[in-house]
Amino acid sequence: MLKFFRRIRQHLLSENKLSKYSFYAIGEILLVVIGILIALQINNWNNERNNDKIEQQYIARLVNELKKEIKTYERLRDGFERQNQSVQNLLELWKEDNPVVKDTAKFWNEFFAGSGAGPWHKEPVIWTQLVQSGELKLIDDQESIEALFTHYADVKSTADNYREYPTQTTNEARKLIATTFAETDFLLNPARRGRKPPSEALDAVFLNKDQYRVIFVRVAIIASIHIGSMEQLI
Template sequence: MIKFFRKIRKKTLSENKFGKYLTYAIGEIILVVIGILIALSINNHNNNRQQRKIEQAYLLSLQSEFKTNLEKINNCLTENYNQVKAVENMLTLFDDNVRDTISEKEISNIIFSVFKGVPTFIPSKGVLTDIISSGNLNLIQNEKLRQEIASFDSTLDLLKIQEVSTHEMQKELQNQLNENGSVRKVLINRGFNFEHRSISDNASNKKVFGLIKFENTLLDYYLTINATNGQRFFGGIKEQIEQILVDLDSEIIK
């Protein structure tokens, strides 16, 4: 087509018809512009297709990652609920009428259930970190989903502060038990065998439940772990993960 216009342009120039030459020259320019626009359109279309392929790959990977995180947070909720119940059971030992009716072995079991560990949420974030650090978050077209993913880390920061506080309180409880009770007695009643005897073999852990300081610290710990399952921490994170999974599912091409 361009060659056709060039032939006409040469002919009009040779015939000294400047007006027609100008018309054909403009037509030639328009054709070139149209060709460039078509090429750009095709290139943009190919780029968009490639970006959508990358987006779908990310969405599928995020879906798998957040399903894992949902399982982890559910486990944390269950473990923390059990911890709350264990502390509630221990709090009954500050009642003389309860404490005097149970054995040392039962008291050791209660103590062990409280000190055996604090649930900690360690999320899988490999895909999430890669998307954010590489600057590819904008590849996700759904703005609401982008915001949910971007804010997930900040929610974890708040939880980390709560978990540190919980660990510190449990450590303080452990210190008070070490000062006023017998860890060895707990271990023996849990079936641990020591080769040699000790001065604490005949000790009783009942006396620590006569200490107001130990009770106050235990109550602080109880309130903290009870709040951990609430909306600001484990409970809220679970809802956030569930919503992200719903929005991911709606964006994934079946």
């Protein structure tokens, strides 16, 4: 098309027909402008298609992340329920004047299950990446975006509001356990780890049962609160 206009232009110039040449020159310019506009429009379409593709990929990854989170919260809830039950069993045993441990393996499983009550929160990878990179704007569904903002704000608030107390309780429990086991080589000897603690360790725990009762009551409270938190997040 441009070659056609050029031939006409050269012919008109050779015949000194300036007015007609001007007309065709304008037509040639308009054609170039139209070509540029078409190219820009095609580029915009390509960008939109690419953005749509990226949007769908992010949505799929967000959905997958949320599904994994729900499974994690379910697993944590079940773990806190088991922990709570283990602690309740120990507290009932320590209420007795002369407690007798009939199953030492079960006792130690419940004992160590109740010795930790640390924080559980982890930052969502995909959501954090979207927010920090600014690519959140690629997702058009603003209602879903607002719902996700609310969800993750609730998760973080729940975790932050109850982070210090569990960490403090866990540290105190581990310190007491280390002190109790100091008279044995159970914690120091790698060969003995993973096995049942010796009988003198059991005696040491019962000598300090009042201290353990105080800490394990706190662990039970924390576990109960965590169970409720997980139920709300599922």
